[in-house]
Amino acid sequence: APSSSITPSSSTTAITSKKKSLVFLGSPQVSATVLDALFNASAAPSSSFEVTAIVTQPPSRRDRGRKVMPSPVAQYALDRGFPSDLIFTPERAGEETFLSNLRALQPELCITAAYGNILPTKFLNIPPLGTVNIHPSLLPLYRGAAPVQRALQDGVKETGVSLAFTVRALDAGPVIACERVEVDDQIKAPDLLALLFSEGVPIMLFDDWSKLLICKLPSIFDGSAKVNAEPQDDSKVTLAPKARISPEESWLSFDEEALILHNKVRAFAGWPGTRAKVLVIDDESSNNHNILELKIITTRVGSNDKIRDNDVHDIAFIKDALVFPCGGRTDLEVLEVQLPGKKVTSAAAFWNGLR
Template sequence: MSVVFNTASVCLAMVANSSKRRLVFLGTPSFAASVLNDLFKASQSPAAGFEVVGVVTRPPNIVPGTSSSDGSKPGGEGKPSAVQLAAETWGLPAVNIFTPHSAREPEFLSSLTRLDPDLCVTAAYGNMLPQRFLDLPRLGTLNIHPSLLPKFRGPAPVQRAVLAGVSETGVSLAYTVLRCDAGPVLAQERVQVSSDEAAPELTARLFQRGARLLLQAMPSLLDGSATPATATPQDETQALHAPKVTACAMQGAPL
């Protein structure tokens, strides 16, 4: 199942190109922004078969950050996500950057429908996607998940892998379904874990590998030869959940 396979200030021409597939990216933190940057860079090639036409991220007032000293402002209020900042840097029009509190919001779904996506890609977005969303992109929604699914499904796959002391983990490209991280897997790459590697560094490395894996798979995604039907179903007997890590569990671990 493994697949072997100058910039930031560029202003994008967002005129629809009928010869290119329309991609919408969903993500929030800095390591998701690195994936988005790689997608924007790749889309600039004349041979690229896709263009990034929209970005979805968490709203500024719930992006993790530092609260005010008097407690009057919740943590991170007014601070755009790293993904939003990356999209703005690449010149994506503000009207094509979405920050819904919920992916179920009718206005958001209507706007996304008008954007007419062919493919959606998610990386640490942080919101559950309803069926109405999943029905929109013709080629499906792919998630970059930093584990070897079905191991470590859920919100803390890297932290749980570090706590478990694994010597090997990886990254998966999996189609998004209503059940959390349970969709068929298009591609995976194994990654060795050093004994002293902390979760933030490992997370960044896994998403870098995930971006590369996605770009390697992109031609087969865009021509329709890669589909949920051709992907590998997950073995439910091997599924392992990775719930959020508590402060108590973090003590003594390189997290």
């Protein structure tokens, strides 16, 4: 009999060579890192699973040309030769046509990584082994859509990535595994997000990563991960809402201390960015002045040992930085800026352009 056939027996367990069906959900570029690892792992001779479908955000207008383009995950899958008819792009994950197509595939497990849509109960009921999410925080800390941004804004010294079962409540499911990561005081949100998702992959796929984590995917497939997963401590929950990150929140107020502003620049790097208005006086003896709107790209907290001859409210250029006086007698050193419609430039180049 073929190896995939089942022979009834009262004394033996039926064995099938059929690989388990896994559906991946993700949208941005960082999610493609996880998908790449899943593709590579599923291609191994010893693999027990295969990626049978991909769910991602619909095509949208991106880049300066405003062309309608597939999500980075969809584009990556197409480039890998994944069948286009198995890449689903529903507006909402609760659409009945989409759910019907998903049920027809009979997935045993779904894995999500920054998919970007709420998963309704009707979706969560489809895979018998559940849905597992890679979340870039140490749950129950920073539940929500902006965990990396809010962690950086708070100035945390440590964060991490969690592998958890998805339940109807936001990021509240039992945790399978987590890995802690030290946070460099200069790292920005896009770089930290990429780092955390790359850390999240070994949690799932490799049996000896930093000698701390065992291979989690087989335990998810055999059901033991669900049995051993740790419920979250709801008394320690903190939230990381994205809804409140708006262009208005991106303005810097120099009444605040430099460390707070530095953390805000790191947290809001990429989107929505951080901005400041600078008054440029051409001639102190006249009223000739301009207000420039700057996007603040890279900063560091001043060492407070700078000697300045100018007024306490003036911006100075010292060594390689524009030095902004801030609250609490602190200084924010700005290393890179961007004028509207222009490329990112160094503080030195910007300063020289004013002369």
